Amino acid sequence: MGKESVAYAPPHPAPLPPNGAERGIPPALETRGLDKSFGALAVTHAVDFRLERGARHALIGPNGAGKTTFVNLVTGALRPSAGAIFLDGADITPLSQDRRVKLGIARTYQINTLFRGLSVLENVCLAIGERLGLGGRLFRPVGLRRDVIEAAYALLERLRLAEDAGRLVRELPYGRQRLVEIAVALGLEPKVLLLDEPAAGVPSAESGIIVDVIETLPADLALLIIEHDMELVFRLARRITVLVQGAILVEGTPAEIAADARVREVYLGERTRH
Amino acid sequence: MSAAATPAAVPEAVRALARRHRFRAYETLPWIAAIGGYFLFPDYLALGAQVFIAILFALATDLILGYGGIITLGQAAFFGAGAYACGLVSAHGWGEPLSLLLIGAAAAALVGFLSGFVVLRATGLTQLMLTLIVAVMLQEAANKANDLTGGANGLQGMEIWPILGLFPFDLYGVAAYLYCLAVLFLGWLVLRTLVHSPFGRSLTGIRESEARMNAIGSPVFRRRLAAYVISAALAGVAGALAAETTQLVALDALSFDRSGGVVIMLIVGGIGRLYGGFIGVPLYMIAQDRFAEIDPVYWYFWIGLFLLLVVLFARGGMIGLGETLWRRLKFIPLRPWGRRG
Numbered sequence: 001m002g003k004e005s006v007a008y009a010p011p012h013p014a015p016l017p018p019n020g021a022e023r024g025i026p027p028a029l030e031t032r033g034l035d036k037s038f039g040a041l042a043v044t045h046a047v048d049f050r051l052e053r054g055a056r057h058a059l060i061g062p063n064g065a066g067k068t069t070f071v072n073l074v075t076g077a078l079r080p081s082a083g084a085i086f087l088d089g090a091d092i093t094p095l096s097q098d099r100r101v102k103l104g105i106a107r108t109y110q111i112n113t114l115f116r117g118l119s120v121l122e123n124v125c126l127a128i129g130e131r132l133g134l135g136g137r138l139f140r141p142v143g144l145r146r147d148v149i150e151a152a153y154a155l156l157e158r159l160r161l162a163e164d165a166g167r168l169v170r171e172l173p174y175g176r177q178r179l180v181e182i183a184v185a186l187g188l189e190p191k192v193l194l195l196d197e198p199a200a201g202v203p204s205a206e207s208g209i210i211v212d213v214i215e216t217l218p219a220d221l222a223l224l225i226i227e228h229d230m231e232l233v234f235r236l237a238r239r240i241t242v243l244v245q246g247a248i249l250v251e252g253t254p255a256e257i258a259a260d261a262r263v264r265e266v267y268l269g270e271r272t273r274h
Numbered sequence: 275m276s277a278a279a280t281p282a283a284v285p286e287a288v289r290a291l292a293r294r295h296r297f298r299a300y301e302t303l304p305w306i307a308a309i310g311g312y313f314l315f316p317d318y319l320a321l322g323a324q325v326f327i328a329i330l331f332a333l334a335t336d337l338i339l340g341y342g343g344i345i346t347l348g349q350a351a352f353f354g355a356g357a358y359a360c361g362l363v364s365a366h367g368w369g370e371p372l373s374l375l376l377i378g379a380a381a382a383a384l385v386g387f388l389s390g391f392v393v394l395r396a397t398g399l400t401q402l403m404l405t406l407i408v409a410v411m412l413q414e415a416a417n418k419a420n421d422l423t424g425g426a427n428g429l430q431g432m433e434i435w436p437i438l439g440l441f442p443f444d445l446y447g448v449a450a451y452l453y454c455l456a457v458l459f460l461g462w463l464v465l466r467t468l469v470h471s472p473f474g475r476s477l478t479g480i481r482e483s484e485a486r487m488n489a490i491g492s493p494v495f496r497r498r499l500a501a502y503v504i505s506a507a508l509a510g511v512a513g514a515l516a517a518e519t520t521q522l523v524a525l526d527a528l529s530f531d532r533s534g535g536v537v538i539m540l541i542v543g544g545i546g547r548l549y550g551g552f553i554g555v556p557l558y559m560i561a562q563d564r565f566a567e568i569d570p571v572y573w574y575f576w577i578g579l580f581l582l583l584v585v586l587f588a589r590g591g592m593i594g595l596g597e598t599l600w601r602r603l604k605f606i607p608l609r610p611w612g613r614r615g
Binding site: 130145150 | 291295487490
């Protein structure tokens, strides 16, 4: 018996995520010295951040830490005051938002930002159409691109939204709209996906769907998730970055973050005040 | 719910989207009415031609206002640019009507392209003011350029050749009626194609959420500018048509009344519905005519009251009202795909 238990000893703890830099592979997304200030208010300060390929990375921090601003800087919705952003090692800092999307960066919004007067299906069709570069076509009706419509429907089935495909987004409950947020982003087939509090406002009974969706994302997709729900963060993330007052406080594995005294003080202390 | 009727059932939502661009029976109604009008009211053909021109102008405006979500009170700039371009060329010796329409379209498109860079950088009220300013500046320029445009007296000396070299513009407006109807039909076909195209849908997307369009990789400014130029070109065709049929261009082609009037007619008919102009323009013109006859002094008050009622009780204009009543009648819930086409 004793011998057996030795033979079946648990394997070593999983190795840390491969460090791409050591192997000469650029990270999927990288920022160097990223700064953003609105007048005298610095909302992002000297952020050096790396998102490896296939990462499941969470960005946490107290309210007002600058998490959404970071997403806006990376996607190009905001221009940084200083610093640079790299996608697959290429500098994308000067590129416009739509160019960056074409290169593979997609995002969702903390507060639903959808085409509310259009059907769920068409919301996703618009995203797929833009990915395929159809958006500027003037003549052939959308309806004749059956492939686009069916791809959109298949995506909705994956997100268990198929039964709502024909409904207008604004008629859906808020929690279902959160799923449409993700569906639209996935329609872009991104290399880097930034989810801004995907579970915010979702009833706990339905947040399981969101976890399932995230767990079935392609393995090579680099995911950055901003989330306040610590249970969700520790369940999904393999690395966590803590942002406080626009600067990175600490980065590490979930275990390291959970054990970090500074994080407890700054972040978890803030949480208990909720 | 029972199983689907066919084994390989296509989801209803997919079918609905795939069929949305198909022609419906009701879409023939305006054209039946137009042809009927030709036989029923032979004395009003000249007026009918002006109605068609106004509808074409409204269609052009609907593309940017209703689909693109660009707020404009300066659409007359394009109407006037088309009218003056057509008028000037014909006064200088070239009167072939079809090519003059294209000249009008090109001139208006150029104005749209240049002013679009300024207008479309702004949003909301600023944008509204900028559209207005462009039209007012053009009108003032036309007024000042007396030698070229005839200023306040209007452009004189236009000469329009027969259509296709065969049909001269006659005193009864027969040629003008059919000619304007044909051009309106073509313009409607172009616009109908556009609003169902990926480009048109992306415009609707921009109207619904500009931020999200950016986030799915759409070059929002370029799309808006393209829509602005297309709308300007169509408005320019309407302006050129007006110049050809009346053989006169005056400053009112560029007036604020024209810019505001077309928006009001669209609101009455229903914005963003492609058919708003077909209903709003005749209704507004009839209402104007009736009120002016009943109460020659205060008729503008009644027009105002009428508009107030439309805005308060028929948000989607007459078409919106019709849709609501139809749903009430049939107990049909909201149309599942897209509120406004």
